[in-house]
Amino acid sequence: MSFNVVDLPGVERTPRDPHAPRVLIYSHDTFGLGHIRRCRAIANSLVANYPHISVIIISGSSVISSFQFGDGVDYVRIPGVEKQSDGRYGPHHLNLDLTDTIRLRTDIIKQVVLSFDPDVVIVDKEPVGLRGELIPALEVLRRRGARIVLGLRDVLDEPTKLYEEWRHTGAIEALEQVYDDIFVYGLESIYQPLAGLPNQHLFADKIRYTGYLKRAVPSPMPPNRYPRITKGPFILVTPGGGGDGAGVIDWVISAYEADPTIALPALIVFGPFMSRERRKEFAERIARLPKLESLGFEPRLELLMNRAHCVVAMGGYNTFCEILSFDKPALIVPRVKPRLEQAIRAERADHLKLIDVLHDPAQNGEGARDPLVMAAALHALPKRVPPSQAFVPSLLDGLPAVARALADDLSMPVRGRILAQNAAVVS
Template sequence: MDESSEAIHNTGIAGLTGRGAAMPAAVFDNEHIGGLVEHPLPPQPVGERARVLIYSHDTFGLGHLRRSRAIANALAAGSTGVSVVIISGSPVIGNFEFGSGVDHVRVPGVVKLRNGDYRSLNLNIGIEETTHLRAAIIAQTAQSFRPDLVIIDKEPTGFRGEILPALNILKRNGARLVLGIRDVMDEPAALKPEWERKGGLEALSTFYDEIWVYGLEQVYEPLSCLPLSDEVKQRILYTGYLRRGLPREASITSYPRITRGPFVLVTTGGGGDGEDLIDWTISAYESPACPDIPALIVFGPFINRDQRRGFMTRIAKHPKLAAISFDSKLELLMNRASAVVAMGGYNTFCEVLSLDKPTLIVPRTTPRLEQYIRAAEAERLGLIRMLVQGSGSAETMAHAIRDLMQQKRPSEVVVPGLLDGLDVIGRRFNAWLAERPEPAVTHQAAE
């Protein structure tokens, strides 16, 4: 790792905010951060109410992007004159539709290797240089767009510390900074050292005005294992889960024939780590205990192509199985399904609750226990049923799929505030707008 790259990755919060150690030139020198020359911007247009910037690092899967998109669309639709920009590294962000007032900036993608390291997704440059390029784009976007509200998804310092330069710019410009985290981050034994290593605790106290937890305190407290000060604890707001609606039009013109009647939808989200669930499901239908109800498997855009080819060969031989590669408007397909089998990421969990589907969750347990913890808590409440990978045979899965037809729907379990997330966020956003001095912030370059 070269000296400038090491500065972004390893420099403490004190050094990056000018407290204590000197600010590293590799992070703040104009030459390295894209030459952040401040040019006067045009006056704020009549009718503009606020600008929102959402950062979603998206090194893997679709979860961060879909969560950010749901929040962005809700904020833009809930208040006239709101513009939202999502910064994302997802290679498939262009496949999704955004509401009026929402747009995105794509930074170069990265991918996590099996050994835990990262590499550039498409560029033939090292991960250190890729991180520098992403940091420069993020910082320049923060400087040029001049948002009033900033929501950072999950990572308080970003991927390898890439948003620290931008956070300093945003704080200096008076933006309100919010860290938004899902209901479950990871098991305490893994989360605490990870946040300490990345400077997450320092970032919370230094930068963030609020912490939004997209879940309920009575379900799980994701930050309870961290030594937070009382002041930081006061900034935490539990919103409830993010309710999902239905898109107006399907992205796929023709669904497989089995969707014309009752069927089970099998989804692995992005698909990058869903091979085991797909294999177990196919094996269930190949077994003597084959379920009566057909199943439609959605591979996801990140599944290994060779694996997908092998699965398609097996699926083509079975009359009760069908598959599609990817559907950016999966909610419509899920709404048609009789039940759902899924891995249990945050967004899928929100969707099955919103669409009220009997659901079997088969959570991954590596490299994080996030999905397992969420599924265990949801099963405790009676919202879903859980089956752990490797805990049974093909017949075990077949019986679990068959039992879905008699399983309770989530709506039959009363959990107050369960799906109030977007409403709570909208009310908090509007209250904050009302508290601001009038007129609204004029987006001019700082002196």
């Protein structure tokens, strides 16, 4: 099996078979791009390794249609929910209250489960879904004998905060009672996201550390018109979805304003969720600096990551995977609110010499950002060795590990449930 190509469609489409295995992936997607991009990478990898299967992604992402999926993968978009500035959730578009929106999402998810009848289900991050919306579907899946997998990124949050989030929802009980497997898309030696939760012995034997999810350059498409600075060495600056990335972008721009001798130019990609006001303000400042250019949103960011000489990023899970996959010297400026996920990951990665980390004093309550501090980091960045020189074993084995772990359910030409039914009839 080919495990490295995760984004290339086959030359010829595999013949359709209604009895072939089926996979359902759930992604609640309340903020940013991380969840849908992770689920997309897994889905594309599974159909690359098992071309006869079908995969449906259930997602609340408002930009899911911007992404490219392999043959055999489709998606169902449920009404979007977003986290507001006060930390509460609300509908993204609908003029409904949150309770009615969650009820609608719950009904759609359950109906997809009933109709699609998956053999394998991969739940991204939230064991019972947003506000428990997945519980009715999970009950159906248990009765039907589906294999239910919880997929977790390497870092969720500090243990005490994670426990507070999960203990009222039934998520911790679900680890023991509902899930057959818990895949952690990282390395145990870097971080153990469930460490510190109570009753570890009840689910510890289900945990499998896969390694990080390696990314590939997307398949050829009509040529993109990228800004002129991408024709030579440049720094890619990416805040992920951009909803909370204004700080790092402001700091980078101010560094170029304060120090015009920074050698490499930079391309800043705002992301789809940055506010129109902040984007306009940044674009006006960038227009006055010959070494800076910008883009709004690039769904195939891997193309730019592969082309860049080095990267400045906030350090979300997917961006971290891309930095490792394309072996780019990187400076991570992690956020610390509303959770410490990015800061924990950045500190562990810096300790292993995979990346450099620079903390934002404005986020940490330590004063204003100094443009010359960022300028010094940008001067040093192109001279940094790439992550591969840290020689961390099994670092990027995540996608092949997931494919191998699900081989018993997906490699057969006919669904396991169909085989079991036939065997019962014969006997």
